[in-house]
Amino acid sequence: MHLITITPAQPDSKAGNRATAERWKSLLETAGHSVEVVTEYHGEPCDAFIALHAWRSVYAIRQFRETWPGKPLIVALTGTDLYHHQYEYPDDTRYSMSVADALVGLHDLVAHDMPPGFASKLVTLYQSAEGPEALPAPQADLKKGSFGVCVIGHLRDEKDALRAAYAARLLPEESKIQVFCAGKALKDEWRHKAEREMTENPRFHWLGELDKTSTRQLMTNSQVMVISSVMEGGANVVSEACRAGLPVLASDIPGNVGLLGRDYAGYFPVGDEQALAELLCRSETDPRFLATLKKQVGKLAGRFIPEKERASLEQALHLAMQHCSQRR
Template sequence: MTLALITPAGRGSHAGNRATATRWAGLLRELGCRVRVIGPEAAPAGCRFDGKSPDLVMALHAWRSHGAILACRQAFPGCPLVVVLTGTDVYRFQHSHPAAFLESLEAANALVGLHDGLDEDLPSRFLPRLHVVHQSALPLPPGAPRPSRRQLDVLVVGHLREEKDPLRAALAVRDLPEDSRLRVVQLGGAHDETWAQAAREEMAANPRYRWLGDLPRWRVRRWMARARLMVISSRMEGGANVVSEACVAGLPVLASDIPGNRGLLGADYAGYFPVADTAALGDLLRRAEAEPAFVEGLRRQVAARAPWFTPEAEREALARVLTACGLHA
């Protein structure tokens, strides 16, 4: 079976779309597929295998891959087409660019979402085509670092851009008492120089905040082992892989109360705060420092979610998508 996987994030990118495409390519190969990962600009020609149409086209990002999706539908009218929905698709471009968004969905034989709450936000006519694939994560390696006893490190992982509300945790620890051990460590590249400058200025003004920039995955995983908490403050998410990673690592999360987080952590999760609410996040951080039982309760909740996020579960979910398209791995 041949499969063309389209992603708007280029080779070498650390963006979530590229990480998802790379991981899925490996899982689909385990299912027996020949997979080619290409950018939208290379479609439809780049989707061909030995000059022949692919057996399936899978496109990440309904809006950014819109042109490629329509081109593939025209070039390969008998080929099943799967569109994978991202957070900016559903929570931004569905409203700001509805025509392109809806055209991509109409062209698809199947839709894939990355969390369990998308049925609240998509037009009902698309729900019969919707499948959920939870992104997987690997356990931390043996011998990973232990959390510091001197500092209570709070980890923020993700690119510095508007959708992530990346400096919210830093703002929440600005005015803590001098004896507090809380420290925010931020990992991720800046979307542009404006965000980089904002992070540098925050470090200069806030001794409890460190921005370490874009680090390789092995170093991110070491920081996950060292941290006591993770903050995910995003304004919108399509089902962030960093949530999966935190759950598998047993790392308690304080998360913005948005569908993309609730769809992974569950409606009853105890660590939510309202979007962009610095005071509410600060209250949760102070409670985490003062009440070890609160942190332990969050740890139990994320650990209970970990079985959702294994590579085996992700591979099986992808296999179900293939079956829904009339293909059998």
């Protein structure tokens, strides 16, 4: 099939949605399809259309559905679609969901957070990541003798990106924890916050936006990863951590619980730096707790392999074609 995928993220962007679009292109081409990734759509012909973002891609979705009413449409639901846009912009977001022949959700709890009546169109897809064999060898710690904690993701409100830094302020003086934050500040406000935090907090280091190799090196050198988001559709960085065997301390939001499972031991209440500080301290000082987290992410690693992600994409295509044929 000839497929067109639309994403709001530009070709040079390191945003997660661009990475997802390019990864899906590679996986689908491996399965024998031809895939074009675009940021604008004007009715060009294709055998099926895949849209990342229900709300941000609504104009392209409307254009495709009106131009090609008999062709299959797949819409991938992001965290902002599920936890913000369907309430802030309900007409556009729900329009995209309603005209889709298949919906892709990125964690186990998506069905609970969708409007009623859409579950029959839902395919759960776990984003994949490369395995530990692709990781670089450990290097000397960025700060010698430290217990490295990494935070990976652009600095924006949804990520609550400085929560680990605030938690690090509450640690006992003897703690060796150092927090290394990798990500681009999407607004000046976040850049100022990160720069100010570095001047006031000796445990915090903002590294800016890193390339793929440097990000993997950071993960290799870290003992724990923190994902403190207030909303997530199913973050690929969680997949990467599980595949790397890197323990995760995660905010207890559906997007994290839906990937790590309800029985995962490393959750803290969203926005609660005191609870996160306690988890950080326990990770540093209690080898059994850290081993438990490592064992749990290790057991989950097999869920995030490329072959399974490709199979889920094929499942979504099959469901979309099936639903499309029923509409005719």
